[in-house]
Amino acid sequence: MLHIFCPYCGEHREEAEFRPKGQAHIARPLSPEQCSDEEWAEYLFFRDNPRGIHHELWVHATGCRKFFNVTRHTVSYEILETYKMGEKPKVTAESLAKGGRS
Amino acid sequence: MSKVAVFNQCPGSEVMAESPLAHQSSVKGGRALIVTEHAFLGHLILRGQADNESLKSAVLSVVGVELPLQPLTFVLNETTGASVQWLSPDEWLLILPAGQEYEVEQNLRQQISGHFSIVNVGGGQTLLRLKGDKVFDLLSKSCVYDVHERNFPVGKAVATTFAKATAIIRRPNEQEWELVIRRSFADYCYRWITDAGREFDLTFTV
Numbered sequence: 568m569l570h571i572f573c574p575y576c577g578e579h580r581e582e583a584e585f586r587p588k589g590q591a592h593i594a595r596p597l598s599p600e601q602c603s604d605e606e607w608a609e610y611l612f613f614r615d616n617p618r619g620i621h622h623e624l625w626v627h628a629t630g631c632r633k634f635f636n637v638t639r640h641t642v643s644y645e646i647l648e649t650y651k652m653g654e655k656p657k658v659t660a661e662s663l664a665k666g667g668r669s
Numbered sequence: 670m671s672k673v674a675v676f677n678q679c680p681g682s683e684v685m686a687e688s689p690l691a692h693q694s695s696v697k698g699g700r701a702l703i704v705t706e707h708a709f710l711g712h713l714i715l716r717g718q719a720d721n722e723s724l725k726s727a728v729l730s731v732v733g734v735e736l737p738l739q740p741l742t743f744v745l746n747e748t749t750g751a752s753v754q755w756l757s758p759d760e761w762l763l764i765l766p767a768g769q770e771y772e773v774e775q776n777l778r779q780q781i782s783g784h785f786s787i788v789n790v791g792g793g794q795t796l797l798r799l800k801g802d803k804v805f806d807l808l809s810k811s812c813v814y815d816v817h818e819r820n821f822p823v824g825k826a827v828a829t830t831f832a833k834a835t836a837i838i839r840r841p842n843e844q845e846w847e848l849v850i851r852r853s854f855a856d857y858c859y860r861w862i863t864d865a866g867r868e869f870d871l872t873f874t875v
């Protein structure tokens with residue numbers, strides 16, 4: 568059972584209150600009609616599957632019902648941070664490689 | 670001032686109204702755990718930007734309380750019994766005395782400008798009030814949320830799960846707790862509470 572900090576409610580809640588919604592920070596192409604089939608398919612279907620740091624979208628489904636971002640380690644399941652929509656992650660694979668928290 | 674067409678969803682006293690628990694019967698028991706359904710209150714969902722000054726002033730003048738901007742809190746108008754609860758950074762739940770929701774909605778619509786919405790959700794949920802020494806025991810065995818005093822002071826309100834069903838848990842004063850539950854889960858919650866409350870000699874009034 569994960570204990571997840573909702574950045575909108577401002578406190579930790581049980582995992583059962585949340586739903587994972589896949590990879591975060593996927594930008595929708597500004598003009599879909601200008602995209603090649605490959606670019607559009609890349610946007611729709613292709614996702615990263617890293618071993619290690621992964622930035623994910625979660626929703627506080629039974630709480631405030633807001634979407635937010637989670638930086639999670641896919642091996643240890645450890646959640647390294649949660650942050651609001653529109654914000655950038657502080658913990659990344661690069662920042663860890665440079666000697667940040669593991 | 671919005672141009673949205675609003676109609677009075679309260680049919681009036683000539684039409685028989687049935688609470689979500691109308692088909693269930695009251696349970697006679699002791700005073701350690703007393704649950705009472707408060708049906709037909711006015712429930713409105715207000716959405717808008719927290720920095721919209723007209724939203725704040727409209728709530729203050731129509732409902733008589735400050736719009737709560739602090740997460741997980743609600744404020745009560747002690748005189749009228751109306752309350753305004755923070756649900757998310759741009760969403761609030763107003764619970765009003767029965768029959769006032771139409772007038773309140775219209776008054777709010779007149780005074781709020783900009784981007785906002787008000788939805789009458791009174792038909793979709795109902796309110797249970799719980800009191801007695803055993804409320805803490807009932808709540809702590811029914812939900813994963815920490816309802817201990819140090820985490821749940823008076824004035825707190827959280828949207829979480831109760832017996833795995835979505836619910837709002839609120840604490841209006843030292844003696845009482847409130848559960849706002851979905852109409853579609855009301856029967857399930859009634860059955861859960863009557864079962865869970867049996868060891869505390871539950872009294873349930875519907």
Ligand SMILES: [Zn+2]
Pocket residue numbers: 573574575576577627630631632633
């Ligand atoms: Zn939340």
